[in-house]
Structures are given as C-alpha cells and as structure tokens.
Amino acid sequence: MEYILIIIAFLIIIHLTAKVDKLEGRIKGIQYTLDQVTKQLNLPENPINNELRKLIKEGEEVKAVKKARENLGLSLIEGKEYIDRLK
Missing domain, CATH: 1.10.10 (Arc Repressor Mutant, subunit A)
Known part of the structure; x- marks a missing residue:
C-alpha cells in the first residue's frame, strides 16, 4: 500500500512539474511579446x-x-x- 502511495505521489509531482514547465514557457512568450510591443511603441x-x-x-x-x-x-x-x- 505504501508503494502505491509513493508511486501516486511521484506521478503527481511529474504532472505538476510538466505543468510548471509549460507555464514558464508561456510566460517567456508573453514577456517576449511585451518586449516587442514596448519597442514598437517606443515606451x-x-x-x-x-x-x-x-x-x-x-x-x-x-x-x-x-x-x-x-x-x-x-x-x-x-x-x-x-x-x-x-x-
């Protein structure tokens, strides 16, 4: 039973890590867009x-x-x- 809980916890951690990586990628994309808009508008x-x-x-x-x-x-x-x- 303990092994099952450990495996489930491990899978949850892997899933959450993947989600965080995806969000970080989206944030970098948004930052890039903001930088481009800032340059375009000469802010x-x-x-x-x-x-x-x-x-x-x-x-x-x-x-x-x-x-x-x-x-x-x-x-x-x-x-x-x-x-x-x-x-």
Whole structure:
C-alpha cells in the first residue's frame, strides 16, 4: 500500500512539474511579446534599469539582483534572470 502511495505521489509531482514547465514557457512568450510591443511603441524603459546597470558595471550583481527583487517584486530566480538580461 505504501508503494502505491509513493508511486501516486511521484506521478503527481511529474504532472505538476510538466505543468510548471509549460507555464514558464508561456510566460517567456508573453514577456517576449511585451518586449516587442514596448519597442514598437517606443515606451520608456523602467527607470530602475539605469541603477541596476550601474551596479552591474561596479561588479555588484548580488546587490543588483536584490534591488531588482525589492523594486519589481521578483523571485530570486526571476531577479537573477532580469539582471542577466540587462548585462
């Protein structure tokens, strides 16, 4: 009986992981679309980006990630990816 529960839990985890991966892909697509719309409409860049780029140039990537997270409400992974895109 315990093995059946473990197998069911494992299958649920695999299913949820697949769903999360699919959602992450959709989010990346939406982000790409937003970036294209922003460029097309010549919308100004987020003002925090200049401060973040300055921190990056000073070799303070960890501080840049922290500042991005605080100001933009990002998770740690999202903050790191945001800073990587600004490089």
